[in-house]
Amino acid sequence: MPTVEFWYEFASTYSYLAAERVEGVARVMGVDVRWxxxxxxxxxxxxxxxxxxxxxYPAKGDNMWRDVERTAMRYHIAWARPSHLPRNGLLASRVALVGADDGWIANFSRAVFRANFVEDxxxxxxxxxxxxxxxLGLPSSVLERANAPQNKSRLKAQTDAAIAxxxxxxxxxxxxxxxxxGHDRMEQAFQWATTPWM
Amino acid sequence: MPTVEFWYEFASTYSYLAAERVEGVARVMGVDVRWxxxxxxxxxxxxxxxxxxxxxYPAKGDNMWRDVERTAMRYHIAWARPSHLPRNGLLASRVALVGADDGWIANFSRAVFRANFVEDxxxxxxxxxxxxxxxLGLPSSVLERANAPQNKSRLKAQTDAAIAxxxxxxxxxxxxxxxxxGHDRMEQAFQWATTPWM
Structure with a gap:
């Protein structure tokens, strides 16, 4: 099955919107998604x-908040503007990498996004x-694995892979x-995975 | 009839894509467009x-060129990457304002965009x-009207109105x-003009 790589940052409002929708889009399109x-x-x-x-850039920021509010409403995604942006996604990202191995990365990532953008x-x-x-019913040893040196290096390598x-x-x-x-290119990316240029 | 104000800059690639499609979207949505x-x-x-x-920001620029190419293909819009960006849209904008009075602003604007983004x-x-x-069969006196002091002031005022x-x-x-x-919010803007929050 073709695969789309979904690159996201826990501090990012539009990454939250994408995280809420990406599995549904992948299912409909018959494409795998890798978080x-x-x-x-x-x-x-x-x-x-x-x-x-x-x-x-305050004008850009003002419109982002309004656009996210409008977009969340259109897609019926829970949304509450957080009291601070950007929040530090370092630890959450390290834990998510552990979840990539164990199969709970999507559930964990959505829970982190909702903590940030719904529960403030x-x-x-x-x-x-x-x-x-x-x-999520996961053992607390997850945190130790997340903070292990090789897992920290792995996150650096993943960020370098994104930049590359x-x-x-x-x-x-x-x-x-x-x-x-961008969240607004998500469907196009999945379509590209099966039928480029469409 | 509800109206959408279409704010554009002749140097802007995505403004070109919007200029090619905006009248069609407006017609389908039953909404007026003001250029x-x-x-x-x-x-x-x-x-x-x-x-x-x-x-x-070169990474952003690289992806913009690719995204515009993909988008032009999706919508069957003529496209050739220009040898220079951004080009100076000052005179074209002044002439367009004259065309807003005389009823040829849309035709003129599309011709300018195509000169930039199709004909290089x-x-x-x-x-x-x-x-x-x-x-376009317009008299050369248009250029004089475009360069008249009150028309120059009008463009400044229009830019100030955009900023406001x-x-x-x-x-x-x-x-x-x-x-x-953004070009990718065009349909949403027209929908908002008739049914907000949809």
Whole structure:
């Protein structure tokens, strides 16, 4: 079955929207999806950005909040504007990589996104992540595995792999080397996986 | 009839795609469209950008070119990557304002966009604009009216009106004060004009 790589960042509002819809789109299109968390921080820092572009450019930020609100309504996705953006997705991303091995990455990632963008919780706080792990019925040893040196290196390597594919924002979708940027390109990416140029 | 304001910049690739499709979308949706050229240059300069973000951020630029190519193919829109971006849309915008009064703004604007994004001509060159005016069967006095002080002020005022609505990129669409950014939000803007939140 063809596969779309779904590149996401836990701090990203549009990554949340994509995470809520991606499995449904994949199912309808008959395409596999591979969840690939990465960090936007190093990518933004390399461009000289000290924060999210939505904070650096207020007009852009204002419209993003309104657009996400409109989009969530259109797709019936739960949404509450968080009191802080961007939140630190480092630990959550490390845990998600463990979940990629164990088969619970999608469930865990959606729970983290909802904590951030529905429940307004600080996903950068280890207590929040530990609570999500517990609520999913996972052992607390997951946190130790997440913080192991080789798992930390793995997240760095995954972010480097994203950069090598040309990723500069989140969410992004890749089909082999074909890159699609944005929640609004998700369906097109899945269509590309079966029928390019359509 | 409800109206969507279509804010565009002649240097903008996605504005070109929108200009090719906007009348068809408006017709199907039963909504009027008002063509409103403006200048991105002052908006970008105010953010500290010295060129198009597609030039300042190469990964973003690379993906834009590919995305526009894919999108043009999907919608069967003629497309040839121009040898230079951004081209100077100042004179074309001034002429377009004259066309807003005389009823040929849509035809003129599409001709300018095609000169830039299909024929790879320098739309910042007065000879190119004069040729387009001539090919449309318009009198050369149009250029004089375009360069009259009150018309120059009018373009400044139109750009200020865009900024006041929160516009920060092109194309944008507004329905009263509701702002939609991007060619990929065009249908949503027209839908909003008749049925908000759908």
């Amino acid at each position: 690939r968390p990465f960090l936007l921080g190093p990518i933004f820092a390399a461009q000289g950005w000290t924060s999210s572009p939505f904070n650096l 919780r600080d996903i950068g706080d280890v207590a929040t992540i530990a609570d999500i792990i517990s609520r 594919l040309g990723v500069y924002g989140a969410p992004s979708f890749t089909v082999d080397k074909e890159l699609f940027w | 409103r050229p403006f200048l991105l240059g002052p908006i970008f300069a105010a953010q500290g950008w010295t060129s198009s973000p597609f030039n300042l 001509r320098d739309i910042g060159d007065v000879a190119t604009i004069a040729d387009i005016i001539s090919r 609505l929160g516009v920060y990129g092109a194309p944008s669409f507004t329905v009263d004060k509701e702002l939609f950014w």
